[in-house]
Amino acid sequence: MRRRLTGGRCRFLDCCAPCNESSVRELQIADTDNSVPEHFGLMFIKAGRIRMPTDAADFRSLRFSTRGLPERMRVPMWREEFGRRIVHVDIEPLSDVPFQAEATLQALPGLRTLAWQGSAMRFKRSQTNIIDGDDSIGVIICSPGRSQLSQRGQEIEFRAGGAIALLHSEPAIVTYAEGLQFGLSVPREALTPRVANVDSLTMRPIPRRTEALRLLTAYLKSALKNGALAAPKLRDAVVTHIHDLVALAISDCAPLGESSASAVVAARHIAALDYITAHFQDPELNLEAVARCQGISPRYLQHLMTSSGASFTERVNELRLQRAFALLIEPHGSARRISDIALDVGFSDISHFNRLFRTRFGVSPRGVRGAGRIVAESRNPDP
Numbered sequence: 512m513r514r515r516l517t518g519g520r521c522r523f524l525d526c527c528a529p530c531n532e533s534s535v536r537e538l539q540i541a542d543t544d545n546s547v548p549e550h551f552g553l554m555f556i557k558a559g560r561i562r563m564p565t566d567a568a569d570f571r572s573l574r575f576s577t578r579g580l581p582e583r584m585r586v587p588m589w590r591e592e593f594g595r596r597i598v599h600v601d602i603e604p605l606s607d608v609p610f611q612a613e614a615t616l617q618a619l620p621g622l623r624t625l626a627w628q629g630s631a632m633r634f635k636r637s638q639t640n641i642i643d644g645d646d647s648i649g650v651i652i653c654s655p656g657r658s659q660l661s662q663r664g665q666e667i668e669f670r671a672g673g674a675i676a677l678l679h680s681e682p683a684i685v686t687y688a689e690g691l692q693f694g695l696s697v698p699r700e701a702l703t704p705r706v707a708n709v710d711s712l713t714m715r716p717i718p719r720r721t722e723a724l725r726l727l728t729a730y731l732k733s734a735l736k737n738g739a740l741a742a743p744k745l746r747d748a749v750v751t752h753i754h755d756l757v758a759l760a761i762s763d764c765a766p767l768g769e770s771s772a773s774a775v776v777a778a779r780h781i782a783a784l785d786y787i788t789a790h791f792q793d794p795e796l797n798l799e800a801v802a803r804c805q806g807i808s809p810r811y812l813q814h815l816m817t818s819s820g821a822s823f824t825e826r827v828n829e830l831r832l833q834r835a836f837a838l839l840i841e842p843h844g845s846a847r848r849i850s851d852i853a854l855d856v857g858f859s860d861i862s863h864f865n866r867l868f869r870t871r872f873g874v875s876p877r878g879v880r881g882a883g884r885i886v887a888e889s890r891n892p893d894p
Contacts, residue, residue, distance in 0.1 A: 569619065570741050576613040577629070585610045598625070599640040605631040606689065617740055621701055621750045623647070624735070628691040635684045646680040647696040648709060650757060652728065653719075659686040665714050672719030674727075676712060676761045695731070697757055705758035712761045722767055722806065723759035726778035730756055733781045752777055769811040779805065780815045784826070791830040792857045798823045831856040832871050835864070839880045849876045 577585040594602035612629030653669045662683040739745045755774035802812040816823045834856045858864040
């Protein structure tokens with residue numbers, strides 16, 4: 512049986528690109544000709560299969576990359592060291608162009624995430640690979656272009672924005688288009704108390720407009736961007752919320768509405784903040800408009816905002832003022848009138864903007880511009 516899931520651009524994936532941060536170890540492979548630093552190969556080989564840690568304090572973030580490897584080594588090294596040793600799949604490149612790939616894997620108790628990008632490739636998890644005993648449930652956030660998933664005699668084609676769950680305990684083939692991909696795995700025992708017959712919920716396309724999926728991706732985006740998974744004080748709550756949201760996304764749940772469940776409340780708050788951040792420069796932005804786009808009532812949205820310590824109006828004004836401040840101190844921004852900057856960031860009343868600005872920063876917009884000009888001149892004195 513073959514089905515197709517279509518969608519548009521997946522903005523969530525934009526935040527998941529593998530990155531090289533201080534908390535991430537970059538792993539490459541050493542060749543016998545010493546063309547790649549040897550310590551990278553040692554770190555990679557010692558890493559072995561990355562399982563979900565059992566120690567609550569254990570958090571692992573590993574980065575893999577073919578960058579710096581000779582072209583002739585990229586495919587065999589990626590296939591053997593990353594595919595077979597780390598994620599236990601056989602990898603087959605699907606393009607004749609020079610192969611390149613990089614990935615970031617994060618593992619902590621109750622959750623694994625994997626973001627990777629590069630050439631088109633096929634992941635095949637065969638019966639031989641399944642000896643690792645991994646019975647977790649995987650969720651793939653669909654990539655740009657077309658991808659395919661085969662498992663249990665079904666083949667599903669999907670596009671950006673949607674998602675699908677699969678069983679790591681059974682053979683599967685996933686064909687990925689070139690570009691950025693994202694997946695996560697949660698323990699089966701974390702989902703069984705939350706949904707009935709979890710196996711029957713796999714291999715079912717989850718459309719990108721599904722409310723629970725939108726909340727899950729918004730929550731994951733925030734957690735990854737802000738490093739919440741690496742924060743010991745936040746980690747347990749964040750993982751529990753992700754378990755709840757995954758269960759809601761893969762099941763045929765009723766509309767979530769204005770739920771009081773902590774995972775839904777947290778995800779709705781994050782989704783609302785994302786929308787406000789993307790649209791704060793619109794002078795017509797108001798509580799009612801944001802609530803309507805989020806499918807909730809203005810009263811519920813206001814409760815979400817105030818419970819986090821800042822009202823809707825305070826949040827919007829802060830974003831606008833910070834943007835205005837940045838524009839005022841730009842080296843080439845002195846040609847713009849202050850009133851134009853105020854209008855550009857979303858204020859329609861210039862006097863109101865000036866009052867809020869002075870209250871927030873303790874100085875007038877004109878004063879900030881003057882100080883910025885002095886700093887710029889001090890850095891670039893005339894010869």
